Amino acid sequence: MFLPPSRRCRTEIFRRKYNQLLHQPAAQHHLVPATSSLSERAAAPTATFRSHRLFSRPFWNPGWWPHFVLSEDTVTPPTQRAAGQSAVWAFAAVGIKKPFTEVIRANIGDAQAMGQQPITFLRQVIALCTYPNLLGSPSFPEDAKERARRILQACGGNSLGSYSASQGIKCIREDVAAYITRRDGGVPADPDNIYLTTGASDGITTILKILVSGAGKSRTGVMIPIPQYPLYSAVISELNAIQVNYYLDEENCWALNVNELRRALREARDHCDPKVLCIINPGNPTGQVQSRKCIEDVIHFAWEEKVFLLADEDNVYSPDCRFHSFKKVLSEMGPEYSSNVELASFHSTSKGYMGECGYRGGYMEVINLHPEIKGQLVKLLSVRLCPPVSGQAAMDIVVNPPGPGEESFEQFMSEKESVLGNLAKKAKLTEDMFNQVPGIHCNPLQGAMYAFPRIFIPPKAVEAAQAHNMVPDMFYCMKLLEETGICVVPGSGFGQREGTYHFRITILPPVEKLKTVLQKVKDFHVTFLEKYA
Structure with missing residues (x-):
């Protein structure tokens, strides 16, 4: 008789590697006691069953989709899933008092x-585009109405609810091209090389589908x-491509060293054909901004080794850093580079001061992409x-905000500067507070x-983590x-790098709340070190 699994087990059954499901058909059903800790619940064995109607259905054969099963969703790990099940409620239900009254989801960069x-x-x-009757309202400024009318006129039936061209609305692509040209100091951008996407993730996934090919040692x-x-490792796994790791230099503020690129490329050629190089600038999760010299070195490497560049970029707020786009640097390195290095660059509404993730x-x-490939x-x-x-x-407003002389300009600039100023303040606060704690180091x-602070465990x-069948930093985060x-x-x-441990934490909470969060992490870490000394 089928015994329904607990919610935890039902979630975790999809998380295990597919060969476990194939080779352990007689495993026992494990139920996690309600009084167990979250770390024990996370480490509990996955439930599999002797008989389950799902396993008799035609598509319930994990061997058919191993690359999907092996892809990881690490931004919402067991810590987030445990939080999603309401840790406060779960502990209260069994009479266990915990020293907190709310769960703070500091794992995802969701600004709003x-x-x-x-x-x-x-x-x-967006309100005007969604409900055009508001265009007659005096509550909205004229520059917002002008933007809305222009967008609606480019939509089928003057409605935001209609389909657009697959590449995106033309006038919005024109605005993106104008934005890139301004950003890069006059380097022209062609709207025909612009593709509007469902977040940056959609663009990255799509271009990788085009680039991945081959089999065996010729696999991309x-x-x-x-x-x-x-996202990158998950898409690579989904496409059955080969992941080639290169390590950022933590001792040098997570800088990218081109010699490390050469090492990774050389070693990878024994088992695959490295053809794509991904750069995240600023780094996620590391938060560093690459220098112009570093970008020039990367472009030279791409030209020399004939690899396609993917640049996930543009989200800088530090007053001490200057953002350099890969396209601008490429254009200034001469025609030998600017006419030959293939590049795709990505941006989204989620990034920067707008924070419109949803x-x-x-x-x-795309730059220097062959016409047939563009087709x-x-x-x-x-x-x-x-x-x-x-x-x-929304993307149109990101790239075409109010300008000087427009009605909404002053309010827009005030809000923008407030967001960016707060981000810079919170970044410095986070760095300083973490670096005061023995056993924690945080780069600028x-x-x-x-x-992305480094922690001593x-x-x-x-040993305690191993006893719970968990990696040490997961154990640490579950205890936190x-x-x-x-x-x-x-x-x-x-x-x-092997032997090092870190965690990623967002700096987005309001300043006073962030201070409280950082103080709690600081106190926890000191207690954790004492407990396991």
Whole structure:
């Protein structure tokens, strides 16, 4: 008789490697006691069953989709899933008192979920586009109405609810091209090289589908930074490509060293064909901004080794850092480079001061892509019809905000400077507070929305983690959640050098709340070191 699994087991059954499901058909059903700790629940064995109607269904054969099963969702690890099940309620239900009253989800860079207010002008334009009857209202400024009318006139039936061209609305692509030209000091951008996407993730996934090919030793290798944003490793696994890791230099503020690229490429050629190099600038989760010299070295490497560059970029707030786009640097290195190095660059509404994650707006610009490949790219994009039109409209405001002399300019600049100023302040606060704690080291935060501090985990804690069948930093993060209600992401989910441990934490909460969060992490770490000394 089928015994329904607990919620935890039902979630975890999809997390195990597919060969476990294939080779352990007679495993016992494990139920986790309600009084167990969150770390014990996370480490509990996965439930499998002797008989289960799902296993008799035609598509329930994990051997058919191993690459999907092996892909990891490390931004929402067991710490987040435990938090999602309401740690406060779970402990209260069994009479266990915990020293926190709320769960703080500091694992995801969702600015508005953390209390950041939307930029007024963007929301005004979206409201007008969504409900055009508001165009007659005196409550909205004329520049917002002009933006909304222009977008609506480019939509089928003057409605945001209609499909657009697969590549995106033309006038919005023109605005993106104008934005890139301004950003890069006059280097021209062609709207035909712009593709509007469902967030930056959609563009990255789509271009990788085009680039991955071959089999065996000729299978495409994709070079990604370690630590990395888990989207890359997940897509590489889904496409059955070969992941080629190159390590950022933590001792040098997570800088990218071209000699490390050469090492990774040389070693990878024994088992694959490395053809794609991914750069995240500023780094996620590391928050560093690459120098112009570093970008020049990377472009020279790509030209020399004939690899395709993917640049996930543009989210800088540190007053001491200057952002250099790969396209601008490429254009200034001479025709030998600018006419030959293939590049795709990505940006989205989620990044930067707008923080509009839920609209899923984004764009991709391609440089030096062969016309036939561009045709295949459009064909691939047409399968999903078009990106969300509301997201396209939001992207338009990101790249075409109010300018000097327009009615909304002063309010817009005030809100923008407030967000960026707060990010810089919170980055410095986070760096300083972590570096006051014995056993924690945090490099300067120059961009992005995260800190990625290195933590010392004592040998006894490593042994305790092994006893729970957990990696040490996951054990640490689960204990942090249990004792403080703060949910962060273990560094092992992003990749790290062997023997080092980290966690990623967002710096997005309001300043006073962030101070409280950092103090709780500080106190927890001191207690953790004492407990496992």
